[in-house]
Amino acid sequence: MITASELLAAWEGGVDRPMFERALLLLEASSGQSWEDLAALSIGQRDARLLDLREAIFGRSLPCLTACLACGERLELNLNVGDLRVSAFPRGEQNKQNSDTLVIEAEGLTLEFRLPNSFDLSAASGAKDTDSARAALIERCLLAVHDQDKEITYSLLSPSVLDALTVAMTEADPQSHLELALSCPSCEREWQAVFDIASYLWGEIQSWALRILHEVHILASAYGWREADILALSPLRRQLYLERIGV
Numbered sequence: 001m002i003t004a005s006e007l008l009a010a011w012e013g014g015v016d017r018p019m020f021e022r023a024l025l026l027l028e029a030s031s032g033q034s035w036e037d038l039a040a041l042s043i044g045q046r047d048a049r050l051l052d053l054r055e056a057i058f059g060r061s062l063p064c065l066t067a068c069l070a071c072g073e074r075l076e077l078n079l080n081v082g083d084l085r086v087s088a089f090p091r092g093e094q095n096k097q098n099s100d101t102l103v104i105e106a107e108g109l110t111l112e113f114r115l116p117n118s119f120d121l122s123a124a125s126g127a128k129d130t131d132s133a134r135a136a137l138i139e140r141c142l143l144a145v146h147d148q149d150k151e152i153t154y155s156l157l158s159p160s161v162l163d164a165l166t167v168a169m170t171e172a173d174p175q176s177h178l179e180l181a182l183s184c185p186s187c188e189r190e191w192q193a194v195f196d197i198a199s200y201l202w203g204e205i206q207s208w209a210l211r212i213l214h215e216v217h218i219l220a221s222a223y224g225w226r227e228a229d230i231l232a233l234s235p236l237r238r239q240l241y242l243e244r245i246g247v
Contacts, residue, residue: 001056002030004212004231011209014202020121023050023198026205030056039122042115044175048085050197055081058204068184069191075182084195086174101143102172106164109152112143113165115173138162141169218247 002010010029014022023046027038030053038046054062062084064077100114120140127133138154142165145152157165170177178195215238216230222245230238 002053005228006030007057007205008209008212008231011205018125019196019198019202020118020125022202024118026050026053026201039118042117042173042176043121044086044115044173046118047175047178047197050201051081051084054197054201054204062200064195064200066182066193068187068189070189071184071187073184073186075184077180077182079180079195084178084197086178102168104164104168106161107158108147109157109161110146111161111165111168112145113141113169114143115169116141116176134166135162138165138169215242218242218245 006029007026010025014025017025024035024038027033027046027049028035031038031049041049060081062079062081064079066075066077067073068075102113102115104111104113116137120137123140124133124136127136142154145154145157178197179192180195181190182193183190212231216227219225219230219238219241220227223241233241
């Protein structure tokens with residue numbers, strides 16, 4: 001279990017970093033695994049671990065607030081960690097010899113690929129736009145393309161083949177792309193919304209960090225305690241001391 005001090009340090013280290021690095025910082029602080037090992041996980045594997053971490057820190061319930069795309073009605077959702085966990089897509093017989101390599105057939109071509117990881121997100125993060133980032137990600141994860149005995153380069157693939165490959169990547173790692181089916185009770189508009197556990201969890205930790213730093217300031221000012229000693233207190237004991245000084 002990650003301590004308050006470790007969580008605060010991970011938050012501080014990630015304030016000015018992109019979201020995929022923030023996710024790795026949180027997992028590194030909570031698991032003891034190296035950055036390199038965690039970055040090599042598929043995005044779905046990473047997100048499954050983030051769900052576990054979220055449950056360990058804040059519990060199973062995930063309150064969410066959104067608005068209807070049509071009428072603007074506010075919708076309050078109460079998601080559950082268990083409902084957001086997805087089983088991996090079963091891989092075919094052709095992938096048993098090398099579990100990191102997946103194979104699909106599209107428009108007469110045989111495509112071998114692997115699942116995107118955080119190294120790939122890092123490499124694609126410098127792209128000028130979303131389409132360029134998607135192309136960079138796919139090209140990195142595409143291992144080989146064959147038209148019977150002839151090898152085909154990435155640049156020769158049609159948009160429809162690339163779309164099929166994108167779908168196959170998502171199906172093989174469904175935890176990496178969670179979509180919520182939403183419905184407005186006022187106007188009955190229905191739509192799909194992506195749920196990103198990395199962004200959700202980071203937002204919660206951001207709020208927690210600002211709150212606990214305020215508590216540290218108050219208790220240190222009142223009692224002269226060190227930050228480390230205050231963070232080592234349980235939330236209940238911190239609250240009781242705050243109540244004693246009228247906060």
